[in-house]
Amino acid sequence: MTMWIPNIEAAGGPIYLAIADALEADIKTGALAQGDRLPPQRELAYQLGVTLGTITRAYGEAERRRLVKGETGRGTYIASETQKVSPLAPKEDEPETCDLARNFAYPHLNPSLSDGLTRMARTVGIDRLNGFVPSEGLKAHRETGALVFKDYGLEADPDRVAVTCGAQHGIQVTCQALFRPGDAVAVDRFTYPSIFSSFASIGLKPVPLPALIRADGGFGAMDPAALAQAANTHGVKGVFLMPNMQNPTTHTMSVEERQDLVAVARQFDLKIVEDDPYTPFLPDALPAFGALAPERTASIASISKVCSPGSRIGFVHVPGPFGDSIRNKIGESTWMASPITAELIAGWVREGHLFKTLRLKRKANRTRFLAARELLAPHFLQSDVNKVFGWLRLPETVDPDALQNALGHQGISVLSSRYFQAKDHQPAPYLRLTFGSEQSDDRFRWALQRIRSTIGQLAELPDLTRPVG
Structure with a gap:
């Protein structure tokens, strides 16, 4: 096709936005169609007489608007108007598979919903929950959140806790409250899959950073030296971390690793967002970033993996200056998390069901991990x-x-490393396997055996991409 050159002569404001606007306009008029390849960034910069950085920002803005997609080694293309549904999203009538992709964490061991609803029905004054409540949630439910945060190594102030519609919603409103569109935020090289789409939807730029390598060859915490360099070179304003059971590498940061990252955050005045959905599974509570650096840390907790993904209840704890902003962002997105399901969770916490459920899940998980280590050797x-x-x-x-x-x-079903890293990176030789979504122990062990044998078969195939001789 003829090289696309945007008309930006009459545009005002930043040039990179004018280029993105022209691209969007040409897509709407049909001048550009799905699959059309955009010119290389250097070539377009030369044609327009602008810097390469301007074109990079323009293409980045176009990708944020979901107008284009980049493919390593192939370039940038006009994206489809429709997107594939994430493989992590459940489907009502999906074919039966052995699910080692989605991390549902033993849902068959969750507390009885019928018992919980029966208890709620007998609660005096329950009808008051069938109305509007403050965007941050009722005081009793925020106090429940403070109790949950204790398991995360954080003595939370209920007045700084807000109730959200699960951890994903918590991440969204917290990042909106702490950062501005266009801000760069450091993330792990391999990280929670939805963070890239969440950042794109609110205009944040993720900056993937490498991890330290442990003595056993596994991944450790984010490299603090890399974070310092990103603050200098990329101007990152904050960092998103999963200190306990990092997704997908599973690493739990030592106290020293946490302190090293806090030191960098203080040196460069970075905000910290810590997301810890798996912390309750760990036997020992390490100090949260919210305890080590309370002046700059927003903490996110969820009970979805512990006992009730269907309730869609999570909690955020933020530094005092951001309290009003969090309330506003919750109100703008959904007005409030459901006080009905928040009361369901509060009852389970008061009655000790979280502890009982965790005890069952930990026992089941021990068996699954030992089987995985044995069968995948x-x-x-x-x-x-x-x-x-x-x-x-x-x-x-x-x-x-x-x-x-x-x-x-x-x-x-499993997940390639591709789902845990930025789109412009080649997938690394790793696979994430979840232990608790498949209910049957026999099917779980069968799947592990098939994974090992399939790895062996693929490893023996010749690599046709390499030159011979």
Whole structure:
């Protein structure tokens, strides 16, 4: 096709926005169609007489608007108007598979919903919950959040706690409250899959950073030196961390690793967002970032993995100056989390059901991890008896996407490393396997055996991309 050159002569304001606006206009008029390739950034910069950085920002803005998509080694293309549904999203009538992809953490061991609803029905004054409440939630439910945060190593102030519609909503409103559109925020090289789309939807730029490497060859905490460099070179305004059972690597930061990152955050005045959905599974509570650096840390807690994803209840704890902003962002997005399901969770916390449920899930998880370590040997599985998923290192010759597809044809769902890293990075030789979504122990063990044998088969195939001789 003829090289696309945007008309920005009459545009006012930043040039990169004018280029993105022209791109969007040409898509709407049909001048550009799905699949059309955009010119290389250097070439377009030359044609327009602007800097390469301007074009990079323009293409980044276009991707944030979901107008284009970039593919490593192929360039930037006009994106489809429709997007594929995430493989993490449940479907009502999906074919039966052995699910080692989605991290539902033993839902068959969750507390009885019927018992919880029966208890609620007998609660005096329950009808008051069938109305509007403050956006941050009722005091009794915020006090429940403070109790939950104790398991996260944080003595939370109920007045600084807000109730959200689960952790995902908590991440969204917290980042909106702490940052401005256009801000760069550091994330782990491998991180929670939805963080990239969440950041894009609110105009934040993720800056993936490498991890320290442990003595056993596994991944450690985010490299504090890399964070300091990103603050200098990329102007990052904050950092998103999962200090306990990091998703997907499973690493739990030591106290020293936490302190090193706090020191960098204070040196460069970075805000910290800590997300810890798996912390209750761990036997020992380490100090949260919210305890180590309370003046700059927003903490997010959720009970979805512990006992009730259907309730969609989470909690955020933010520094005092951001309290009003959090309330406003919750109000703007959904007005309030449901006080009805918040009361359901509060009852389970008061009656000790979270502890009982965790005891059952920890026992089940120990069995699953030991089976995974045995059946996947000799491949390195970063995990332990307290981690509800594992990060499996593959032979360098095995493409994780090809392995995911091959297992899918056998009725086994897993996730390639591709889902946990920025789109412009080649997938690394890793696979995340969850331990608790499949109810049957026998099917779980069968799936592990098929994973090991399929890895062996793919590792023996010749690599046709390499030159011979």
